[in-house]
Amino acid sequence: MVSPILLLGPALTWLVIFLVFPLALIFVYSFLQRSPFGQIVFQPSLDNYLRLFNPTVLRVFLNSLRIAFIVTLLALLLGYPTAYFISSQPSRWKNTLLVLVILPFWTSYLIRTYAWIVLLNREGVLSRFLLGLGLIREPISFLYNDTAIVIGLLYGYLPFMVLPLYSSIERLSPELREASFDLGAPPLRTFWHITLPLTLRGIVTGAIFVFVPSLGNFFVPELLGGGQRFMIGNMINNQFLQARNWPYGSAMAFGVMAIVLALLFFQAWVTRRTEQV
């Protein structure tokens, strides 16, 4: 008799070596200090965490939260109609459309981000297009600001919004909508009272799928923000690779994790509340 728990063995081993162990290491680092030459010095303190509250770091945190929030909101506004549209198609089209949604994943996100540089720079497609329309006189670069970062993140993570939304809309029986119409609620009110609350789980799941990686992403702000605009990811990256302050970087990483954990608890709460659905 092989115990079913043994089936978990390979995955569990993998997780322990590549997730639990590094996390534990970083957790320990986050309480230590660095020597002037970047070595780890065993001097336990809460200093690194207290330094998270210095104004510069806080500003980067807040700006990152703001950008991730805008990306999530836009993803929801674009993703909901998309998911709704796909689920309303005849079944033979649905799979094709879903494949189209995830098709970009076949190419590396990094490479696709480079493509956005080509689209958004001074000589890029967008600039030329607007010139051609006569809307602008001089070529304009759309790069190196928060908008470019939002565009890049939105583009990359939109499918993560569409897929959970699609599955929750798809699960919704069309009869519920019809029942609402039948009881006298026009389409907009039906959407507000029936469709939206019953797809809330999909909305929250999609929002977290977009918000969390947006918050931690560092190469999109690096490439499209051009080093002018900073997000948490860049700052952590810098602590590890440039400043060689691993303990401080570790504390920052755990700061991000605290935010993410809070969001996951929120999601669990919403899921429990809508359990009966």
Add this chain to the structure above:
Amino acid sequence: MNGWRELIRIENVTKRFGSTVAADHITLSIGEGEFFALLGPSGCGKTTLLRMLAGFETPDSGCIFLDGKDLTAVRPWKRPVNMMFQSYALFPHMNVYDNIAYGLRQEGLPAAEIDRRVRNALELIGLPDLAKRKPGSLSGGQKQRVALARAIVKQPRVLLLDEPLAALDRKLRVEMRLELKRLQSEVGIAFVFVTHDQEEALTMADRAAVMKDGRIMQVGTPEELYTRPANLYVAQFIGEANVIGGRLECIESEWLLRQDTHLFRVSGAEVRRHGLMQGSLAAIVVRPERMFIASASSVAERKDYNGLSARVIEIAYLGSAYNFVVQTDEGRRFFVQVQGAEGSPSYRVGDVVMVGWGVEQGILVPMDEFGNTNPPEGIANKLR
């Protein structure tokens, strides 16, 4: 029916889905306060017709009138018509109270009025204590009642019910038939319900329309449908039937139906009911309980009977009745039902017996030469 007044008129309505015709020039009237059944096998178009009444489907051509007003282009949320869905379609995120109040809130009624009507509705369905429960925690029968209350509370002119009892187990289904009937007479709203179960239609409906392939085969009271079917399809769909097809002959003012070499006596009244003539193709339909079975020598040849010699090939005991399957030498099979225990011990499988029916018990229905029983337009769409 006395005081019958037309409420709904469906006029020449046609609806196609791709190459299938779900409604084929349907014309039908439903009366005020009537309990009306749309009866037919799955795919016959009965649900489509119901959904057109609710406004979820739009006819390709034809019109639907309610109280003489054209309803065809009116959107579902503007119709004084409510529907009870087969799946009940209760809103899972709202409790029973909010489900029932939902429709009233759309009308913008004052809160006190809504509360009064919701409580009345809960009282009416006998579940006043479940107001705070979510649909997920209700039994099938309770969900059904809540769905009913939610539709009735709006006091619609017509309540549409899509297979209202299909999701319940058999015992509850029989109970709910009476319950629905009671509720309907209590609220006085016209009920139009869709069912594939002929027993359900016969026991509940004041009148029923039997449908097939998007067409109405006959409209009538349950009794009319059973005893005076307009065609073979209705005769076979409603109840069991022995069928003998053949050509009519009139010999010395007596009507006969010839099948192969055998002649069967036919009621002249039945011939006249369909306006059939010498040489017409027709079928005799005899209900199993209208057949008799007797020992081979006991029945003398009489003018008002059709009798045949046959061999018993199967006997089934049903508790309240015996069912016999008998076969003649020519291979004709008859299904005979004998109530109670009378005669039951007398016959065994293999016995030669006499079976038959009184001429007046034989129902006559017209056929065409392909054996099709599609009635002429005039009969199919005949209204009251």
